[in-house]
Amino acid sequence: MNVQSPNSFRMGPDEEGQFGIFGGRFVAETLMPNILELDEAYTKAKKDPEFLSELEYLNKHYTGRPSPLYFAERLTEHLGGAKVYFKRDELNHTGSHKINNCLGQILLAKRMGKKRIIAETGAGQHGVASATVAARFGYPCMVYMGAKDVHRQSPNVFRMKLLGAEIESVTAGAGTLKDAMNEALRDWVTNVEDTYYLIGTAAGPHPYPELVRDFQSVIGKETREQIQEAEGRLPDMLIASVGGGSNAIGLFHPFLDDESVQIVGVEAGGKGLDGDEHCASLTAGRPGVLHGNRTYLLQDAEGQIEEGASISAGLDYPGIGPEHSWLKDTGRVEYVPIMDTEALEAFQLLCRLEGIIPALEPSHALAEVVKRAPAMDKDQIIVMNLCGRGDKDVHTVAEALGIEV
Amino acid sequence: MTQRMTNRFAKLAEENRPAFVTYFMGGDPNFETSVEIMKGLPAAGADVIELGMPFSDPMADGPSIQAAGLRALKQGQNLTRTFDMVRAFREHDEETPIVLMGYYNPIYQYGSEKFLDDAKEAGVDGMIIVDLPPEMDEELCIPALSRDLNFIRLATPTTDEKRLPKVLSNTSGFLYYVSINGITGAAAPKPEEVAKSVTHIKAKTDIPICVGFGVRTAEQAAVIGRAADGVVVGSAIVSTVAESLNGDQPTENTVSNTLELVASIAEGVRTARN
Numbered sequence: 001m002n003v004q005s006p007n008s009f010r011m012g013p014d015e016e017g018q019f020g021i022f023g024g025r026f027v028a029e030t031l032m033p034n035i036l037e038l039d040e041a042y043t044k045a046k047k048d049p050e051f052l053s054e055l056e057y058l059n060k061h062y063t064g065r066p067s068p069l070y071f072a073e074r075l076t077e078h079l080g081g082a083k084v085y086f087k088r089d090e091l092n093h094t095g096s097h098k099i100n101n102c103l104g105q106i107l108l109a110k111r112m113g114k115k116r117i118i119a120e121t122g123a124g125q126h127g128v129a130s131a132t133v134a135a136r137f138g139y140p141c142m143v144y145m146g147a148k149d150v151h152r153q154s155p156n157v158f159r160m161k162l163l164g165a166e167i168e169s170v171t172a173g174a175g176t177l178k179d180a181m182n183e184a185l186r187d188w189v190t191n192v193e194d195t196y197y198l199i200g201t202a203a204g205p206h207p208y209p210e211l212v213r214d215f216q217s218v219i220g221k222e223t224r225e226q227i228q229e230a231e232g233r234l235p236d237m238l239i240a241s242v243g244g245g246s247n248a249i250g251l252f253h254p255f256l257d258d259e260s261v262q263i264v265g266v267e268a269g270g271k272g273l274d275g276d277e278h279c280a281s282l283t284a285g286r287p288g289v290l291h292g293n294r295t296y297l298l299q300d301a302e303g304q305i306e307e308g309a310s311i312s313a314g315l316d317y318p319g320i321g322p323e324h325s326w327l328k329d330t331g332r333v334e335y336v337p338i339m340d341t342e343a344l345e346a347f348q349l350l351c352r353l354e355g356i357i358p359a360l361e362p363s364h365a366l367a368e369v370v371k372r373a374p375a376m377d378k379d380q381i382i383v384m385n386l387c388g389r390g391d392k393d394v395h396t397v398a399e400a401l402g403i404e405v
Numbered sequence: 406m407t408q409r410m411t412n413r414f415a416k417l418a419e420e421n422r423p424a425f426v427t428y429f430m431g432g433d434p435n436f437e438t439s440v441e442i443m444k445g446l447p448a449a450g451a452d453v454i455e456l457g458m459p460f461s462d463p464m465a466d467g468p469s470i471q472a473a474g475l476r477a478l479k480q481g482q483n484l485t486r487t488f489d490m491v492r493a494f495r496e497h498d499e500e501t502p503i504v505l506m507g508y509y510n511p512i513y514q515y516g517s518e519k520f521l522d523d524a525k526e527a528g529v530d531g532m533i534i535v536d537l538p539p540e541m542d543e544e545l546c547i548p549a550l551s552r553d554l555n556f557i558r559l560a561t562p563t564t565d566e567k568r569l570p571k572v573l574s575n576t577s578g579f580l581y582y583v584s585i586n587g588i589t590g591a592a593a594p595k596p597e598e599v600a601k602s603v604t605h606i607k608a609k610t611d612i613p614i615c616v617g618f619g620v621r622t623a624e625q626a627a628v629i630g631r632a633a634d635g636v637v638v639g640s641a642i643v644s645t646v647a648e649s650l651n652g653d654q655p656t657e658n659t660v661s662n663t664l665e666l667v668a669s670i671a672e673g674v675r676t677a678r679n
């Protein structure tokens with residue numbers, strides 16, 4: 001499917017919350033007033049200097065922004081091609097980019113006078129970030145997490161509990177992120193009056209994809225400044241992993257209109273695209289409607305949603321944020337799959353070459369860097385979003401490598 | 406409104422009794438059994454039939470309807486078979502309105518236009534699509550209305566003064582008032598509040614208002630039926646099907662238990678205004 005390319009890639013969404021045909025507001029009537037209220041609150045907040053300066057203050061003093069842009073010298077040498085830089089959002093408070101979005105949304109919840117926070121989580125990084133901001137601002141917090149993820153991301157489960165959140169282990173379906181999101185939506189429909197749903201990725205009904213993107217765009221904005229400072233020019237290529245797509249859109253969005261910048265999103269290829277054990281919604285899915293938006297989905301011929309599969313809990317989602325679907329169809333961003341085994345290798349490579357233990361999600365992006373950099377010139381530049389640290393994944397990796405810890 | 410829907414509500418108004426609207430899941434526990442249940446519904450007292458179309462991710466449904474949908478999907482239920490059920494039913498009943506209820510994605514994949522054409526041809530009267538609010542009317546609502554199919558909208562306790570006109574616009578057949586904020590099969594509605602809301606909405610529209618979510622017994626149905634033009638019962642019926650099963654298989658009690666429950670709640674609905 002190819003659509004005509006627009007004058008600017010940075011204007012979306014439109015009034016209806018759509019990026020081309022993607023996005024929209026496909027939700028139960030019970031939620032509509034709330035979603036409209038959120039839209040109104042966000043439209044006001046993003047123009048309010050007080051809101052913006054409070055967020056900026058928290059980003060700086062609570063999260064530790066700006067995160068460094070780091071030249072990975074040894075990796076670059078090893079690959080023998082383009083210069084590789086990492087945007088180090090894994091150094092953020094709570095260990096991933098998820099906090100950028102959570103701080104923005106908790107300030108919105110406060111403005112809207114909500115009394116209770118709910119969130120869904122896959123890897124647990126968003127759950128931890130949500131529990132963190134809920135603790136910081138004094139809200140009760142309920143986190144929905146698939147039973148399978150509760151097991152494979154157990155360190156994060158305990159962190160959330162320490163932070164005072166309640167965890168609901170979801171056994172429906174395959175017990176992963178999609179099912180957690182269904183359950184969070186059910187909670188929201190039931191407690192719509194006082195509850196704020198803090199969505200963890202740039203998906204869901206409008207205005208979530210837009211506001212999550214905006215809060216995550218701090219990544220790309222900083223990157224622009226930092227690479228100018230380091231290299232005096234823009235990078236040739238951006239690479240980021242896409243689960244729901246929030247870290248990726250955060251890095252990509254400020255560069256979408258810079259034609260010279262090639263942009264690559266990396267999906268979870270799981271055990272390969274031939275079978276059904278993968279999570280490559282853009283590469284192997286079709287447009288459909290789920291969780292409030294129209295977007296590429298893994299589904300069967302009759303529109304029943306299929307479970308994804310990936311070694312990385314954070315990428316284990318059969319959908320994708322609607323803006324990515326549009327960026328794929330317009331051809332502005334290229335999306336490729338990376339297999340579990342490739343991600344595992346990249347994970348280990350980074351540990352040994354740079355002394356950084358990455359999360360499994362950005363390990364997918366890294367595997368793509370490993371493929372691309374050697375074929376590029378030495379004066380070319382790749383920036384990769386190193387959006388999370390790997391502490392949470394060490395058990396999963398040990399298991400995959402057949403090592404007992 | 407389709408002629409069937411108009412006639413049915415006119416007749417009920419004449420008899421001064423509320424409609425009994427029954428929801429069940431198509432294809433649960435299998436195709437044949439659910440056709441049998443469907444065929445038995447009118448005699449058991451159902452005035453309007455809501456035929457559930459299963460979806461893998463029913464985000465507004467509680468555990469019993471979720472489970473029913475998964476059982477149906479496992480048995481191969483899909484839209485083609487849904488229409489087969491309607492055709493089988495229409496062989497014997499040309500009068501009872503049939504409303505399809507479900508989520509948008511399976512329809513979108515089938516093709517919205519084709520879905521509407523096939524529905525019309527099979528003898529469907531309308532549809533309730535949970536995740537298509539008025540903001541999304543271009544998708545299915547407008548094309549449905551242009552084929553003289555009813556697009557039945559949900560109104561909820563969160564539908565305030567400001568929003569109500571939007572919800573009422575393009576609604577046809579009846580308005581489905583969801584009596585609680587929540588998912589299907591959850592808490593019971595508070596009769597006084599429901600009555601207040603129904604009266605309030607009635608001042609703004611002439612179309613019938615049916616009330617559902619959380620109605621499980623004849624007594625509750627009777628109370629709700631005093632104020633509303635119809636009472637919708639779903640989870641109670643679906644749970645009765647589930648309780649009759651042996652594993653996932655139907656038993657000799659599946660159809661009879663289900664229709665007995667329907668008959669007993671119908672009693673309540675019929676005495677609502679006595």
Ligand SMILES: Cc1ncc(COP(=O)(O)O)c(C=O)c1O
Nearest residue numbers: 125243244245246247314361388
């Ligand atoms: C470190 C990390 N990266 C990426 C993701 C995927 O989410 P997104 O695509 O929204 O960035 C997650 C999700 O849990 C994560 O924890």
